[in-house]
Amino acid sequence: MIYNNERPAILMFQDGTYFEGIGIGATAKITGEITFSTIPGSGYIEALTDSTFKDQIILFTYPSIGNYGVPDKIRDEYGILRQFESETIKVKGIILNEYCEKPSHYESIRTLEDWLIEENIPGIQWIDTRIITQKFVKEGSKLGLLQVYNAGEKPNLEELKKAVQTIETPSNKNIAANVSVKKLKKYIKPDSKGSVVIYDLGAKNNIIRTLLSKNLEVVLVPYLYDYDMIMKLNPNGVILSNGPGNPTILKQSIRLARKLIENNVPTMGIGLGHNIIGLAAGAFCYKMTAEHRGGRTTVENDTDHCYITFQNHGYCLKDINKNGFAELFHDKDDNTNEGLIHESKPIFSVAFNPEASPGALDMKEPIFEKFIKYMEVD
The missing domain is CATH 3.50.30.20 (Carbamoyl-phosphate synthase small subunit, N-terminal domain)
Known part of the structure; x- marks a missing residue:
């Protein structure tokens, strides 16, 4: 050149x-x-x-x-x-x-x-x-x-x-711990109708903003927080956030998710958090060849409704129908899993980014409203 x-x-x-x-x-x-x-x-x-x-x-x-x-x-x-x-x-x-x-x-x-x-x-x-x-x-x-x-x-x-x-290879590195907050951070909302703990693995600002806009107090906690430390904060629900890296090496996060599931705590996973919930439930997580990295990706649920989503993940779950969990969404193009839901407990997760920043707005309201309904704060 x-x-x-x-x-x-x-x-x-x-x-x-x-x-x-x-x-x-x-x-x-x-x-x-x-x-x-x-x-x-x-x-x-x-x-x-x-x-x-x-x-x-x-x-x-x-x-x-x-x-x-x-x-x-x-x-x-x-x-x-x-x-x-x-x-x-x-x-x-x-x-x-x-x-x-x-x-x-x-x-x-x-x-x-x-x-x-x-x-x-x-x-x-x-x-x-x-x-x-x-x-x-x-x-x-x-x-x-x-x-x-x-x-x-x-x-x-x-x-x-x-x-x-x-x-x-970065697959053996705990990158999420590096981007997590180092100490608890509260976003106080006067006259809030409830409190949400975000287990921070690299949470996007618009996730926090979306929850605050729905009159919820948000508490961002570091990667090192365990189940007991989170429960002492008395949250109405817990979000396992998006983040970088290989989900399978985050043993502490998987233990936390397992405890949340066992104790019926209203929980939502996003991105990396989705994979952690799946691993805690016994699913298999693998690195994708054709990763999902874009703003106009279609997902479908079991009622044949399609939604446009923003996605940013390189890992995926399979063998998901275990311990009461079932598929919530799948990708319309390659049929890979894009969401989990427990059949009887207030727990679900999505691989895509519902907060839509950037990206389509199709799933912003339905996903966060579903989580709020699970928390029973309305």
Whole structure:
């Protein structure tokens, strides 16, 4: 590739496949698991700050990203950041077909690249994202590296080929514990009709906001909290949140879910929390080849009703009909499980993100209202 004043950048996979592009964001070298997101031109701010993507390198399939810039960090009436799903960018790096250098939006105060540089996140553009996405769909997410060089610097491909072979799989790391809050945090709602504990594995801001908007007090607790510690808070219900990483290694979380099930505590799982409830119930959890990473994915329930959902998960459950649990939703395209429900206890879970930030609103009200009904606080 011929560079003028641009910064060279290389994306390389462990199998030796590499792509040359132009660097954006920070001048840096990163390694990790590379996956994708099919969100449209809007939603990249929420995706980049979604803790479910913690430590991953994200390829955006939409052809142009950055078109509306980045807004100021303004907090809502609850003290929660608007448009950002956490306080900082959670991805390690980004892969784009094309970066929009001149955004246009009345709320924009800086470009996407300015934000990436501020948080030391590298990116690469002018990449054929279609061919890489096809590779992911057929073979699954990949380990690899991304390096952005200074202008005029020549990439050393042989050095990168050696470095890419030393990358360790993240599947044995407890990434969720790293993004969980370090101490209890309360969102007090005057005259609330009930209290919800969110067991924080990387909870998105819009989950908290949605509960507060329904006149519920929210208590965010760290990963290290166990059943007894949570019950001392006297909640009306518990949510096991979304989050990153491999659910099967979160033994403490699975023990917590098992106790919640045994004691009939109104409980809802989202994303990673869904898989943890499934594991606690005896289901089998596996890493998907064709991961669900997008804003327009259709799920279906047993009444043949279809709903458009936002999804961001790379693990899935099977053998779910155990210990009183049954399927609540399945994916319309590949028939994989997207939800569980207990036949007699107030416990259910969904693999998708019902809070819809970004994404479709089809399931926002039905899912949260179902949880509120289980808590019997109306």
